[in-house]
Amino acid sequence: MVIDWSQTGTGKPKAGERERTRAAAYVRMSTEHQKYSTDNQMAVIQRYADHRKYEVVRTYTDSGKSGLRLVGRNALQALLQDVESGRADYTAILVYDVSRWGRFQDPDEAAAIELRCKHAGIVVHYCAEQFENDGSMGSSIVKTVKRAMAGEYSRELSVKVFAGQANLIRLGYRQGGAPGFGLRRVLVDQAGNRKAELAQGEHKSIATDRVVLVPGPNNEVALIQQIYRWFVEDGHGERQIADILNDRAVLTDLGRPWTRGAVHQVLINEKYVGNNVWGRTSFKLKQVHKRNPPEAWIRFDGAFEPVVAVEAFTAAQAIIEARALRMTDETMLAKLEEVLRQKGMLTGLIIDEMDDLPSSSSYAIRFGSLLRAYALVGFVPDRDYRYLEINRRLRHLHPDILNDVVRGIEAAGGRAVQDASTDLLHINNEFKASIVIVRCIETGAGALRWKLRLDTALNPDLTIAVRMRRSNDAPLDYYLLPRLDMHEAVLRLCEFNGMSLDCYRFDNLFRLFDMAARKQILEAA
Incomplete structure (x- = not known):
C-alpha cells in the first residue's frame, strides 16, 4: 500500500526555520511478529521526522508480510522501483529498525536493499535504533550484527513453531488443510x-x-x-x-x-x-x-x-504399489515422457489423472522426488499454465459484460460511449470507467482469492471490478472503485476484506446505473 501524505503536511516552515527535507517511510508487520504494528512504527518514524526536520510525503506499507523473502512484498518492491527509476520525489527513507527490511537468512540481502537506495542518492535512517546510519565503521558493524540477529530470530522461531505443531499432531489435533470428502x-x-x-x-x-x-x-x-x-x-x-x-x-x-x-x-x-x-x-x-x-x-x-x-x-x-512395482524405471520414464509430449508440461495432478500411469507419489518414491523424475524426461517446471485457458474464457466474456453495463446505463437514462482503442466507457461526458474482470483463484485449503490490477496507464475515474465465482463462469459480485480512493496498483481480495474495501462492494450494478441516471429539472421563469 502506498499512501500520499503530501496533503497533510505541517505547511510552510515558520520564519527562521529551515525547510523540511522530503522523505518516504517504509513499514512492515510480519505474520509471525505482531508486537510492532505499522501504526506504532509510523508513530516512532513521525517523531523522528519531526525532530530531524523531515517531511514524510509517502509511506510504503507491507502489512502481514513475512520478512523472510522479497517475494510478495509489493510495497518494498514499489519503493525500490521508484528509487531506481528516478520517480522518487524524496531524498531519504525512514525505517523503524534494521529488521524491517527483512529477516533474511543471508544478511547480505538486507544490506543489498540499503545499498540500492544509496546508489540512487537516497539515504536510509533507522528511527528506533541507537546508532546513526552515517557510514562509519561502528554503524556498519552494528548493522551487520543486527541483520544476522534478525535472520537468527526467524530460524529460532521456525524451530519453536515446528516443535509446537509437531506436539499438537502427537496429541491428536488437526493442523490446517481441508478435511476432505466424508x-x-x-x-x-x-x-x-x-x-x-x-x-x-x-x-x-x-x-x-x-x-x-x-x-x-x-x-x-x-x-x-x-x-x-x-x-x-x-x-x-x-x-x-x-x-x-x-x-x-x-x-x-x-x-x-x-x-x-x-x-x-x-x-x-x-x-x-x-x-x-x-x-x-x-x-x-x-x-x-x-x-x-x-x-x-x-x-x-x-x-x-x-x-x-x-x-x-x-x-x-x-x-497401488503393485502397479508401480510391475514397471521398470525405464518403462515408468517412457510413460512419463509420453504424457509430457501429450500435455506439454507435467504436474502431480496431471500424472494422477492419467490412466495406466503410476501415481505421482510412486514417481517420487522411485526416483527420489518428482523434480528428479521431471529432469530425467527433460522437463523443467516453470508454473501452472491452466490459468491461460481461464483467461481466454474471461476475455471472451468481457465484451458481453461491457455491453450489459452500457445497456443498463442507457436504460437508466444515461449515456455511455465506448472508446474503441481502450475499451474505456465515457459516461455522460462526465467520468471515465474501466471494466476489469477478476479471475478467482482457489488456494490449496479451499479459500478464494482475487488479484485485481488497476488500469493505472489509462487512469480511469472509476474501475468496475467484476469478481468472478469459484468456477470463473459468471460474476460473483462487483466493486466500484474510485481512483481518488485507490492508492495501490494491485489489490489482493479475499472473500471478506473489511470495510476499507468491502464498502465499495455490490451484488449488482444498480448503484452504478443510479449514478449515471439523469432527471429533468424544470427551469424557473
Whole structure:
C-alpha cells in the first residue's frame, strides 16, 4: 500500500526555520511478529521526522508480510522501483529498525536493499535504533550484527513453531488443510469438549482451542466406504470410479466433479483410517519446498474415528504399489515422457489423472522426488499454465459484460460511449470507467482469492471490478472503485476484506446505473 501524505503536511516552515527535507517511510508487520504494528512504527518514524526536520510525503506499507523473502512484498518492491527509476520525489527513507527490511537468512540481502537506495542518492535512517546510519565503521558493524540477529530470530522461531505443531499432531489435533470428502473439522476447547463444527474457510479464533477430524454425514461416509469396495473388491480403477460418481451427480467436498486424481487422494490418505499425519512436505523459512521421507513424518495413529477399515486401506495401498512395482524405471520414464509430449508440461495432478500411469507419489518414491523424475524426461517446471485457458474464457466474456453495463446505463437514462482503442466507457461526458474482470483463484485449503490490477496507464475515474465465482463462469459480485480512493496498483481480495474495501462492494450494478441516471429539472421563469 502506498499512501500520499503530501496533503497533510505541517505547511510552510515558520520564519527562521529551515525547510523540511522530503522523505518516504517504509513499514512492515510480519505474520509471525505482531508486537510492532505499522501504526506504532509510523508513530516512532513521525517523531523522528519531526525532530530531524523531515517531511514524510509517502509511506510504503507491507502489512502481514513475512520478512523472510522479497517475494510478495509489493510495497518494498514499489519503493525500490521508484528509487531506481528516478520517480522518487524524496531524498531519504525512514525505517523503524534494521529488521524491517527483512529477516533474511543471508544478511547480505538486507544490506543489498540499503545499498540500492544509496546508489540512487537516497539515504536510509533507522528511527528506533541507537546508532546513526552515517557510514562509519561502528554503524556498519552494528548493522551487520543486527541483520544476522534478525535472520537468527526467524530460524529460532521456525524451530519453536515446528516443535509446537509437531506436539499438537502427537496429541491428536488437526493442523490446517481441508478435511476432505466424508470428514468434517470440529472445534474443541482445552478439555476436549466439542464446541462447533467449522465450515469451509472458517478458522479457530481462540488460541487455546483445537481442531479435530470427525466423520461427516452418513451418506458421505457410506460413499467413501463404497469407493474402497469398488477399488479393492470389484477391481475398478480410479477413472472408472470417478465416472460412476459423476454419473450419479455426486460432487467432491469442494463442489467439483470427481477426477481420477481426486479418487486417488481418497484411496491414499491415512486420515480415512483415523491417522493424524503431518510433515510430508516442508517449506522451512520459505526457502525450498521439499518432500520429506516417511520416517521424518509426524504422526499419531488412531487419533480420529476411522471412516474406512484398516484392512481395506491396506489392501488399496498394496494394489497401488503393485502397479508401480510391475514397471521398470525405464518403462515408468517412457510413460512419463509420453504424457509430457501429450500435455506439454507435467504436474502431480496431471500424472494422477492419467490412466495406466503410476501415481505421482510412486514417481517420487522411485526416483527420489518428482523434480528428479521431471529432469530425467527433460522437463523443467516453470508454473501452472491452466490459468491461460481461464483467461481466454474471461476475455471472451468481457465484451458481453461491457455491453450489459452500457445497456443498463442507457436504460437508466444515461449515456455511455465506448472508446474503441481502450475499451474505456465515457459516461455522460462526465467520468471515465474501466471494466476489469477478476479471475478467482482457489488456494490449496479451499479459500478464494482475487488479484485485481488497476488500469493505472489509462487512469480511469472509476474501475468496475467484476469478481468472478469459484468456477470463473459468471460474476460473483462487483466493486466500484474510485481512483481518488485507490492508492495501490494491485489489490489482493479475499472473500471478506473489511470495510476499507468491502464498502465499495455490490451484488449488482444498480448503484452504478443510479449514478449515471439523469432527471429533468424544470427551469424557473
